[in-house]
Amino acid sequence: MRGFKLFRPATLDEAVALLPGGRGPAEPHDARPLAGGQDLLTELKDHLVEPDALVDLTGLHELEALEVGDALRIGALCKVAALEHQPTLRAHWTVLAEAAASVASPQIRSQATVGGNLCQRPRCWYYRNEAAPCIKKGGSECFAESGMNKYNAILGGGPSYIVHPSDLAPALVCLDATVTVSGARGPRSLPLEEFFTLPTEGSIVRENVLKANELLLSLDVPSLGAGWTSTYLKARERGSYDFALASCALAVKLEGERIAAARLVLGGVAPIPWRCPDAEAFLAGKPNTPETWAAAAALATKGAEPLEHNGYKVHLAQGLVQKALRRLAGQEPTHAGGAR
Amino acid sequence: MKRPPRPQARTSEASPTLSRRTFLKGAGGVAASGVLAREALANAEPSGPPRADAEVLEGPVEVEFALNGVATKVTVEPRTTLLNALRVHLETPHTGAKEVCDRGTCGACTVLLDDEPIYACMTLAVRAHGRSVRTVEGLASGDELTAVQREMVASDGMMCGFCTPGFVMSMTACLEKNPDATEQELREACRGNLCRCGTYPHVFEAGMRVARGGAR
Numbered sequence: 171m172r173g174f175k176l177f178r179p180a181t182l183d184e185a186v187a188l189l190p191g192g193r194g195p196a197e198p199h200d201a202r203p204l205a206g207g208q209d210l211l212t213e214l215k216d217h218l219v220e221p222d223a224l225v226d227l228t229g230l231h232e233l234e235a236l237e238v239g240d241a242l243r244i245g246a247l248c249k250v251a252a253l254e255h256q257p258t259l260r261a262h263w264t265v266l267a268e269a270a271a272s273v274a275s276p277q278i279r280s281q282a283t284v285g286g287n288l289c290q291r292p293r294c295w296y297y298r299n300e301a302a303p304c305i306k307k308g309g310s311e312c313f314a315e316s317g318m319n320k321y322n323a324i325l326g327g328g329p330s331y332i333v334h335p336s337d338l339a340p341a342l343v344c345l346d347a348t349v350t351v352s353g354a355r356g357p358r359s360l361p362l363e364e365f366f367t368l369p370t371e372g373s374i375v376r377e378n379v380l381k382a383n384e385l386l387l388s389l390d391v392p393s394l395g396a397g398w399t400s401t402y403l404k405a406r407e408r409g410s411y412d413f414a415l416a417s418c419a420l421a422v423k424l425e426g427e428r429i430a431a432a433r434l435v436l437g438g439v440a441p442i443p444w445r446c447p448d449a450e451a452f453l454a455g456k457p458n459t460p461e462t463w464a465a466a467a468a469l470a471t472k473g474a475e476p477l478e479h480n481g482y483k484v485h486l487a488q489g490l491v492q493k494a495l496r497r498l499a500g501q502e503p504t505h506a507g508g509a510r
Numbered sequence: 511m512k513r514p515p516r517p518q519a520r521t522s523e524a525s526p527t528l529s530r531r532t533f534l535k536g537a538g539g540v541a542a543s544g545v546l547a548r549e550a551l552a553n554a555e556p557s558g559p560p561r562a563d564a565e566v567l568e569g570p571v572e573v574e575f576a577l578n579g580v581a582t583k584v585t586v587e588p589r590t591t592l593l594n595a596l597r598v599h600l601e602t603p604h605t606g607a608k609e610v611c612d613r614g615t616c617g618a619c620t621v622l623l624d625d626e627p628i629y630a631c632m633t634l635a636v637r638a639h640g641r642s643v644r645t646v647e648g649l650a651s652g653d654e655l656t657a658v659q660r661e662m663v664a665s666d667g668m669m670c671g672f673c674t675p676g677f678v679m680s681m682t683a684c685l686e687k688n689p690d691a692t693e694q695e696l697r698e699a700c701r702g703n704l705c706r707c708g709t710y711p712h713v714f715e716a717g718m719r720v721a722r723g724g725a726r
Contacts, residue, residue, distance in 0.1 A: 176588035179564035275702020
């Protein structure tokens, strides 16, 4: 049996020093940060990662904060459940509250953290199968590309075809969130949209810019501003509790009968939360009609290259976009948790 | 419910004693209790220079928590899940929480940590330190079942019964917070519980009898 240590740092500096490449302790180890543990524990149990130490972040209480004012500040250790229940957040950052309510189950949301949700690893069953040496685990091949790829990417895929599993990520990108990360060289901030990396952009075995010795610290989310509304729709194979087959984070600013501006991000269809700039540009100034919604939906999936078994995702994503636009036009009642 | 004071962590070799700083931080963090903080102050070792390194748990560690209201100690490795601690490592094993998927998807291991439903299979036992853990064993007083338990029996809310403790704990947590829960709210509360026998209609019938009756 391998040795195992659980470090419990009391400060951020202590935590960062314990991660790979940090200043201490003296003996070499492969340490991983542990927050809510709702993804990492499954990875440990399936031997996808085999660190000899975990760095328990729960002593860093300053990262638990959820500050709701003119803008949002969300600490990395804020629980996902905290986002779904905060009334001001529900009213003004609806897309985020609805996305949070759609995450997994109450048991997971009560433990899972916002930072962990954004940094969770892919759900692709080849990746999750210990016996499959896929490209996300350092192998040479993406078995999904020509295999059972029902749940894989239709946009932005290759050489890996994972989809990003987070519900909060599309919502937060839709809200133009900024993320602050800390590493050995100190904290830095960047747009959350730039935090996530396509397989061709960063390390193929990671889904974001974080290095092994860096931690996600917090998110800053500006107000959408006057006249904006937002929503999150999520299609799942199992209605009660599942990852997204496809999801849609949408914010629109309405002026009379027209859409003045829109922000649109798809989830569950690409290795990153998939922003749709062509659809956003198209929607600006258009009449708020079913014809506009259908045209925007088609633009949202522009460039999609479905694999053998996931062509349905193109239609599903387009349907979600139209449904979200209809909802924000006030033509469909809203309810928590997104599409069932 | 009074929670036990935070115990010292033991390591197999070169056991570092918890520093005053770590001790106080931990005690304050896990329990927002002035009483506990004062106890911690009284019990803390004399103050010294702050430690340079983080606390580390390795090898057997003693975890203390309130299990169904009773101060309980269990010695586990820091990688042991709360579910295994309850079912295997306790001197009196508590097997009400079931191990089924062991991956946080089925809900059979649902227990309440500080009254919040969690998957015990997805939580390290050390996370329960200084906190309250409630399992299905702690619901009944002697032979007197809680309303949720009684109505589960009366509604025939189970077949094989493996998922039942999880559903009972999820519904208990929901109805404690909101005694007037609607069926939709009960269903939301049980989204993370899976019954492969398909007894959902009877389960929610039981929950709604409690919600309407309001007697728990």
